[in-house]
Structures are given as structure tokens and as C-alpha cells.
Amino acid sequence: MLGVFDIFKIGIGPSSSHTVGPMRIAVRFLEEAAGAGALENAARVKAELHGSLALTGIGHGTDKAVMLGLMGMKPDETDPDDADKALAELRKTGRLSLHGGPSIPFDAKKDIDLRGDITPELHPNEMSLTLFDKAGEEIFSQVYYSVGGGFIASEKQLKAPAEDDLIVGARKGRHLFTSARELLKLCEETGLSIADIILENEDEHRERNETLAMIDNIWFAMRDCVDRGLKTRGELPGGLKVKRRAPSLFDKLSETPLANEREQLFDWLNVYAMAVNEENAAGGRVVTAPTNGAAGIIPSVLKHYCVDGDEENLGHIRTFLLTAAGIGILYKQRASISGAEMGCQGEVGVACSMAAGGLAAVWGGTPAQVEHAAEIGMEHNLGLTCDPVGGLVQIPCIERNAIGAVKAVNAARLALRASEEHKVSLDQVIETMRQTGLDMSRKYKETSEGGLAVNVVEC
Structure with a gap:
């Protein structure tokens, strides 16, 4: 595993x-x-x-x-x-x-x-x-x-022929699962959360304190990337003449701290996600979450909901990242996180799903509610194409991360407020994503041969 x-x-x-x-x-x-x-x-x-x-x-x-x-x-x-x-x-x-x-x-x-x-x-x-x-x-x-x-x-x-997942897992993890259904069953049998299941699997590799320190370092790298993106101005490389927008948006938000909170929820998520992906587009230091092209969604949601001013809630951040990792593992095992195979549903869609599940866990959701949040996060990204203009990770990638962060929060809210059992499982939506990716035309899968890449004038 x-x-x-x-x-x-x-x-x-x-x-x-x-x-x-x-x-x-x-x-x-x-x-x-x-x-x-x-x-x-x-x-x-x-x-x-x-x-x-x-x-x-x-x-x-x-x-x-x-x-x-x-x-x-x-x-x-x-x-x-x-x-x-x-x-x-x-x-x-x-x-x-x-x-x-x-x-x-x-x-x-x-x-x-x-x-x-x-x-x-x-x-x-x-x-x-x-x-x-x-x-x-x-x-x-x-x-x-x-x-x-x-x-x-x-x-x-x-x-090489694929090895049996359970045999591989037996060597590398305490809790074996190859599907969301099996993961939820483990949570039910052990009384553990998804984050705890993933953390105990990591215990098989190293001491718990070392794992927690490594998780913290992942967050610190994400946080530093947000901070750099909020401060660095100028034009992104590559010839599209795309200007960084995150710093000016951040300045406007900082100047009006008491503005309408409902509107600013979107604004803050947008600016944090764009800060990361503008750094990524410039070749900066980022964290795959689960890919670089989708690197802004998880840091954005973490920054808005697990950080209050200068106070970082490391407990919530660890729960978020462990839960999100568990969901990401399912996508990697059962489908793909490659834009060249799945289109952007395999990048921004997966990141949205991971962030939705992570936030639902931080908000006290049960494992079933976390699974539901992750399912919603992907269901409404199915079919998302990867068509970067000029082959650059700028248009539509930067704004797409901002939209993905907002979607993730909404998915978590919907899952925690659902009054009855949902009809679509996470396993079903992952398989649907896989089939959709296989059916998708090659020109919409990170080739810049279709979509926006051919309908937007580069210069």
C-alpha cells in the first residue's frame, strides 16, 4: 500500500x-x-x-x-x-x-x-x-x-503483471484496504478514524514522532509556498504574459477585514489557492497534493480552516493531511492521478475530493461522512479536461485550483448536513473517473491539442 x-x-x-x-x-x-x-x-x-x-x-x-x-x-x-x-x-x-x-x-x-x-x-x-x-x-x-x-x-x-494488493499491503501496512468500502469497514471494526488508520500504517515504517514531524514539514512547505505566492509580484514565465494576481487580491482582502463574510469565504480560498499555483507556474517550491497542477487546493482549505492568524492548529492539520492522504491512496490504487491519463479530473478532481474529505474529518465527520464528502468532491469534477494553453501550467490551471478549493468546502458541508444515506459511493465515483479518463479523447489529456489550448490565442 x-x-x-x-x-x-x-x-x-x-x-x-x-x-x-x-x-x-x-x-x-x-x-x-x-x-x-x-x-x-x-x-x-x-x-x-x-x-x-x-x-x-x-x-x-x-x-x-x-x-x-x-x-x-x-x-x-x-x-x-x-x-x-x-x-x-x-x-x-x-x-x-x-x-x-x-x-x-x-x-x-x-x-x-x-x-x-x-x-x-x-x-x-x-x-x-x-x-x-x-x-x-x-x-x-x-x-x-x-x-x-x-x-x-x-x-x-x-x-510486469500486477501484484496482489493485499500481498503488497501485508508487507507495508498494518491495516490492509484496497477500496473505500474496505477502509470504512476497518474504521467500523477498530473504532478508528481514517486518519488513525493511515497513521498506524505509517507506524510500520518509522517512529510515530518522526511521522508527525514529517507531516508537519509537508504543511510548513505548503504554508511557505502560500506566503511566497502572496508576496511575489510580476509576470509568470512562458510567453503568455500572465500576471500574478494573488498579491493584489490579498492586499484588497487585508484592507477590508470586516467585509461581508459570505463573500470573503470564496475570496480567501481563491487567493490562497492562486498564490500556490502562481508559485508552481513560476517553477517554485511546492508540494504535490496529489500533483503540482492541483497543488493549491489542499493548502488553501488548510490555511483558511486550520490557521487563525498566526496560530496553527497542528492537530487539525495532521488529521486533515492523513485523511486526505488516505483518499488520495484510493485514487492512485484504483485509477490514476495523471492528467495525461485521466485529464484534469485526475488532478484537480482528486485534490478536491481529498480536501473535501480532510475538511469533513476536521469538522468532526464520521468516516462515512468523510467518504461522502470525498465522493461529492469528485462527482462534480467528472470529465474535467486537461487543456493547458501554450502547454503552460497557467490557463486554466491557476483559476481551476481556486474553483476546486471552493468546491471542496461545499462538498464537505453537503456531506455533514446530509440527512439520509447517499446513493453514490466513493468506490463507484473513482471507477467512473477511471472509465471516463479512458474514454476521453487524447487531445483533452495534457497534450495541448484541444479545448482551450487551441481556442485561445497564445500571444
Whole structure:
């Protein structure tokens, strides 16, 4: 079974599948090449990007991510400013110091090939890396996939028969579940909340205090991202000339603290979510929640309902994140959180569902009410397309996170006020999302070949 820190990972923007994943792939490739004894003889490296990685790669920073990964930079350890300096030095010198290997000539235009004409069979985000020796002979090559939320897999892994979930879970968790129905049954049998179930599974990996400290660090990274986004002004990179709006919106809200509370509920959720996703669009430090493209929804809801001024309710924040992680695990296990596979329903839709469940738990909801909130959060995001204008994680992504945060709060409110048993289960809505994603046209799944991406003039 997956854990909290599979769902929530600290990295850099603008995309978990197109930036974080390729960085991790490049690092892994060099480690495997070194293990095979090929790295020391490398004189050239070539990356070939297929499918969605190629079609939206430049806008999503995939080319930069590949170069950073080849230099040994890991997304959870990389400062965005350090990354910019490393790329500037590479462009200046034309030489790339392979992590753990030699320094070699490198020309991004020749050595990173964007093959949008190739449609991968196993997963839309396919990437091959190859090392050549001084004679130009191929000495090591691998194919990998960035499967959403920063998760990566080799071609061999994706082609391997799936292991039984319960067998895998038995090695990694105290409480085994492969569906929301099984999770609710566990809660009923043990008397534990969803957050407690997830926390006890984490106890199998490390001491409880260490896990809680790691959860707190996830929140601190989210909080810091909100704060940076509220303070940083200017124009986002990429050519669309999109200006950051969160700082000016925040100023207006701060100047009128006693304004109509019903209107300001939306305003505060909007500004926090947009602050995060403007940071993400600028390549800043964010947390996959469960992806970078949907990174603003959970921090927004947390910030508004679990923080009062400078007072952070860490107990509520932990409950929220543990509960949300449990819901995110179900989506990852039973469907996908990749925009290239599911469209934006698999990113913003899943984040909305996770936030709705987390907030319902903080508000004292039963496990059944949490499940209901998560179901509502997804039900009204089904069919949501991923059609970024110019291949950039800006339009419609930034505003979409703001709308997703508002939806999440409403879903939690509806679930806690429901007077009778609901008709649609979370398992049913997850399966519906999966089927909808499979049926959705490729051009609406993170390729920038349809929707807003072709109907909005870029410049």
C-alpha cells in the first residue's frame, strides 16, 4: 500500500508528472548506468520524450527537468534558484557534468528530442535515455514513464503483471484496504478514524514522532509556498504574459477585514489557492497534493480552516493531511492521478475530493461522512479536461485550483448536513473517473491539442 509521503512530496514546479518525474527518472537512469559499469565511458547522453511529455514538455519545463536530473539534482532537495544557476552555467559552457560520471558536451536542441508524433502504448508520459561512448556507439539505454504525482516506473515495471494488493499491503501496512468500502469497514471494526488508520500504517515504517514531524514539514512547505505566492509580484514565465494576481487580491482582502463574510469565504480560498499555483507556474517550491497542477487546493482549505492568524492548529492539520492522504491512496490504487491519463479530473478532481474529505474529518465527520464528502468532491469534477494553453501550467490551471478549493468546502458541508444515506459511493465515483479518463479523447489529456489550448490565442 502507498503511504502519506507517496501522495505528498516536496518538489519544484510547474508539474509533478512533467518536471518532478523526469528529474527523478534522469537521476535513476544514471544510477542504473553506473551500476551497469557504463557511466564512466559516457561521452554523450540523449533524451527522447514521447507523447504528452513532448507535446507540453517545453511549457511544463520537462527539458529543464531532464538536464537538472542528469546533473544529479533531486526535486525534493533542489532550491529553484540553484536550479536556475545550474541551467545558466550549462547554457554558457555547453558542458554537462553527469551525476557520478564525466563532464560531457551537451546541446539541448540536439540532445533532447521532443517526439510528439510518437504515441506511447504503456503510458502517455514516455521517456527514453541513452548513453553513447566516444565512438558514438550506444552503451546503455532505458525507457521510463512518469505516471503522475511524481511517481516513475521503468518499462519493465509497467509491463510486469500486477501484484496482489493485499500481498503488497501485508508487507507495508498494518491495516490492509484496497477500496473505500474496505477502509470504512476497518474504521467500523477498530473504532478508528481514517486518519488513525493511515497513521498506524505509517507506524510500520518509522517512529510515530518522526511521522508527525514529517507531516508537519509537508504543511510548513505548503504554508511557505502560500506566503511566497502572496508576496511575489510580476509576470509568470512562458510567453503568455500572465500576471500574478494573488498579491493584489490579498492586499484588497487585508484592507477590508470586516467585509461581508459570505463573500470573503470564496475570496480567501481563491487567493490562497492562486498564490500556490502562481508559485508552481513560476517553477517554485511546492508540494504535490496529489500533483503540482492541483497543488493549491489542499493548502488553501488548510490555511483558511486550520490557521487563525498566526496560530496553527497542528492537530487539525495532521488529521486533515492523513485523511486526505488516505483518499488520495484510493485514487492512485484504483485509477490514476495523471492528467495525461485521466485529464484534469485526475488532478484537480482528486485534490478536491481529498480536501473535501480532510475538511469533513476536521469538522468532526464520521468516516462515512468523510467518504461522502470525498465522493461529492469528485462527482462534480467528472470529465474535467486537461487543456493547458501554450502547454503552460497557467490557463486554466491557476483559476481551476481556486474553483476546486471552493468546491471542496461545499462538498464537505453537503456531506455533514446530509440527512439520509447517499446513493453514490466513493468506490463507484473513482471507477467512473477511471472509465471516463479512458474514454476521453487524447487531445483533452495534457497534450495541448484541444479545448482551450487551441481556442485561445497564445500571444
